[in-house]
Every structure is written in C-alpha cells, then in structure tokens.
Amino acid sequence: MSSEPVMLFKKPSYPINKSLLEYLERFDRLSKVSIFYDDLLRFSGSVNVYDKNDEDTLWIRVYYNEFERQEIDLTLKKIYSLLHSDGNLGILKFLNVDSIDYCTFGNSKPFRIKVRNILNDNYTHFYIKKADASRIYGLELEHILSPDKINFLVYNDTLIEEHIMGIPGDVFIKTLLADCTEIEKSQIAKEFVKFNERCMIRLLGDMRSYNYVIVPTHDFDHVVYKIRAIDFDQQCYEGNFKVYRPQFFKENYPMVKLVKDKLQNSSIEQYKDEERAVLAKRIHSAENRIKRLLQIMGDDVIAPEEHLKQLQLELYRYTNDLNFKKAKSMGNIMSAAFEFITRNFKNANLFKTGF
Structure with missing residues (x-):
C-alpha cells in the first residue's frame, strides 16, 4: 500500500x-x-x-x-x-x-x-x-451518479441534508467485519472496489472509513452490503489525486487487505469495468442535467489555483488525456473525467486503481 x-x-x-x-x-x-x-x-x-x-x-x-x-x-x-x-x-x-x-x-x-x-x-x-458550493456540487453528483438518491435543501447560506442511514465504516471495520462470513467478506471486497472506482472517477475526496457507511440489506438467506459516502466536503478540492482514491487511506487498510485476500486481479478488473459502465450510462441518461451542472461548476472557483494545477498534471500523467491538461477549473477537470469515462468505459485497462 x-x-x-x-x-x-x-x-x-x-x-x-x-x-x-x-x-x-x-x-x-x-x-x-x-x-x-x-x-x-x-x-x-x-x-x-x-x-x-x-x-x-x-x-x-x-x-x-x-x-x-x-x-x-x-x-x-x-x-x-x-x-x-x-x-x-x-x-x-x-x-x-x-x-x-x-x-x-x-x-x-x-x-x-x-x-x-x-x-x-x-x-x-x-x-x-x-452552505458550501463544493459540497453542493458533491451532493448533486452523488444524487445523479450514485446508486442512491440523496435529498437536500439550501436556504441562502444554510444547507439542510437528510441523514444517510448505515453503519459508520470505522465502526463496521472495528466491530463487525471479523464476524462476517467468507462469502460476505468477498461481497464487501467487491463493493469496496466499486466504491473506490466511483469516488476516483467523480473526484470525491477524503473517503476515510468514518466518511462512509456500510448498508446491510437482508435478501432471502443472505445479507448484501453496500457502501455509501456520507461526507461531500472534499468534492474537487484537493490537488493530490490520491485523496480521491479511498484505497490509500490507512483507515481503509482492512478493506484493502480484504480485496487482496478475497479477489483475484481478473475479478477486480471486472468490477471496475462494471462500475465504469454503470457510471457512463448514468452520465448519458442525465446528460442535460449534468451538462448544466458542469457548466456552472466550470465557471466557479472551488479550489486554490495550486490545487488545480497539481491535479491537472497528476491526471494527465495518469491518463495521457490532454483534456485534463487544458482544464481551467475544477469543473473543467470534472467534465474531462466524464468525457474520458464515457469515451473509454468499454476498455477494461483504463482508470486502473492499482490494488
């Protein structure tokens, strides 16, 4: 790691x-x-x-x-x-x-x-x-692109957010993960790969274990686990690309270890491909709404200039996509990321997360 x-x-x-x-x-x-x-x-x-x-x-x-x-x-x-x-x-x-x-x-x-x-x-x-503009962009992107909808309201400089139910990730890792069955652990590992990919592509940062929840759902004779972000403060703010990849936080090491122990590389690539494909379809299905949001975001300032320049360079080195290098704002970087994923989601070798 x-x-x-x-x-x-x-x-x-x-x-x-x-x-x-x-x-x-x-x-x-x-x-x-x-x-x-x-x-x-x-x-x-x-x-x-x-x-x-x-x-x-x-x-x-x-x-x-x-x-x-x-x-x-x-x-x-x-x-x-x-x-x-x-x-x-x-x-x-x-x-x-x-x-x-x-x-x-x-x-x-x-x-x-x-x-x-x-x-x-x-x-x-x-x-x-x-109320904070970057947090609102994060909430909107979560509502449009994640598997779950989220409700919030704004009044002047005040933000009202609904509660997202689930077990805090740090609590789950500390008290419940060890007691999960081997099949459940494999399923949690799969979900963490998808969650990691989703956060990275949409540039949602600081997903340490206390900033997401584990949501168990009983389905016939087994429990299905999902992972949901609950903190959207670090949407497109940091310049360090690793901030947008949950796998690199020490608080998530037990989850990363679970992925390495339970999933073969071919399975990891498959789950990343699946998540990219789903994101590409959601981007396409909400094209007009996302286009409008990204236009506003592209004209807005939601990060220091030095963060923008660092992230531009790191994403360009990571993808060799010139659109990242040309971006003039964090909103432009987000647009470039969405264009990249919709253009290339069929290619399983793109956007590797390096587990």
Whole structure:
C-alpha cells in the first residue's frame, strides 16, 4: 500500500453563485422555509453526548432559552416536512424535536436534528450546515451518479441534508467485519472496489472509513452490503489525486487487505469495468442535467489555483488525456473525467486503481 495522501489545510467554505442558485431552484433544491445556520449557534448551554459505551462522541447536545426554542422547533418541524412530505404542514402536530446536537469536530461543524413522530415513536435525523458550493456540487453528483438518491435543501447560506442511514465504516471495520462470513467478506471486497472506482472517477475526496457507511440489506438467506459516502466536503478540492482514491487511506487498510485476500486481479478488473459502465450510462441518461451542472461548476472557483494545477498534471500523467491538461477549473477537470469515462468505459485497462 502506497503512502497515505496528506491534506495539510482546512478547506474553506465557497459561496454559492447566482448560476448555481438558479440551478438549485430549477431542481427544487431551495427551501421555502427560512432557516439560518447562525441562528442555531445562539444556544445558551450544552452537555456532552456519550455513546452506549459511555465514550465521548465529540457531539454536544445544545439547548436554548424558552422563547427561542419554540420558534426554532417550529422551523425545524417545517424543514422536516419539506424534506419528507413536500411541505405538508398537517403533520406538524404529530412531530417533536427531541434533540439538537452540535458537532465540535470536522470541517462543516453541523447541527444534527432528531425529529420524532409522537404517534409511533419513529424518528429520523437531518443536518444543518453552512452552505458550501463544493459540497453542493458533491451532493448533486452523488444524487445523479450514485446508486442512491440523496435529498437536500439550501436556504441562502444554510444547507439542510437528510441523514444517510448505515453503519459508520470505522465502526463496521472495528466491530463487525471479523464476524462476517467468507462469502460476505468477498461481497464487501467487491463493493469496496466499486466504491473506490466511483469516488476516483467523480473526484470525491477524503473517503476515510468514518466518511462512509456500510448498508446491510437482508435478501432471502443472505445479507448484501453496500457502501455509501456520507461526507461531500472534499468534492474537487484537493490537488493530490490520491485523496480521491479511498484505497490509500490507512483507515481503509482492512478493506484493502480484504480485496487482496478475497479477489483475484481478473475479478477486480471486472468490477471496475462494471462500475465504469454503470457510471457512463448514468452520465448519458442525465446528460442535460449534468451538462448544466458542469457548466456552472466550470465557471466557479472551488479550489486554490495550486490545487488545480497539481491535479491537472497528476491526471494527465495518469491518463495521457490532454483534456485534463487544458482544464481551467475544477469543473473543467470534472467534465474531462466524464468525457474520458464515457469515451473509454468499454476498455477494461483504463482508470486502473492499482490494488
């Protein structure tokens, strides 16, 4: 396994430009309910949140004065109804905001909202963060190109994301992977190869084990595992190409070892080919939407110039495709990557991930 990619600086938040706002409005991504991330920062106190093993989760549970809490609760319930029932206000009387947690680590410092249906005690979460253009591009690309759809809303400089259910990758690796059957391990290895390929092609970075989840699904007499990204902060930002390849992070070494132990090289190439083919078909089927998004992205600035130049050079050396060298923005690099994959997805020797 090669040396781990290094990310030296905290990623800044990039503003949403007018063209991106128009795109979000066109595809019903704008919130009709006014909500500001900064309003939630005005909490009057907090307590630490511990997990079932009494270990500090690094989240804090925040509380507000009585007047502000009533207004905040009503707004959050309206946001929930927008995310899950198209803004139907009739359900508000059946909802309760059980908790508002604030994350004290990471780049986006999100609020996690727990909303419960008082009729049956079912509950779900969603997150409120500072809106960031590169994260929004990442969410849109995930929605269009991944096997799973994702729901989010934007209000001015505030981003609302639905919760993606699954077992955090680091927790799964630490507590559950060893107990999987040999067949399940082979299936997980296959999924990691596909996940690695998908992240690399669409330039979604920093997929360390705590930035994705494992989703088990019971199917007849066995369990099928899928891998889903849950953090889209590092979309087209870093210049180091390795950042976009999950296999190079030390946190993912158990998964990489699983691939080497369970899959032959021919199988690895087959699964990469399958993922490239599926991505090429999704790009083709959503051609107009992706073309519009990449045009906006191509005119936007979502990374420092030095990152752009480094990634241009590394991708050109990797593929010998001059389109990467000619790219003038991270959006142009993304366009070049999609053109490359749609042009060459039938060739099993392209975009090798080097397991």
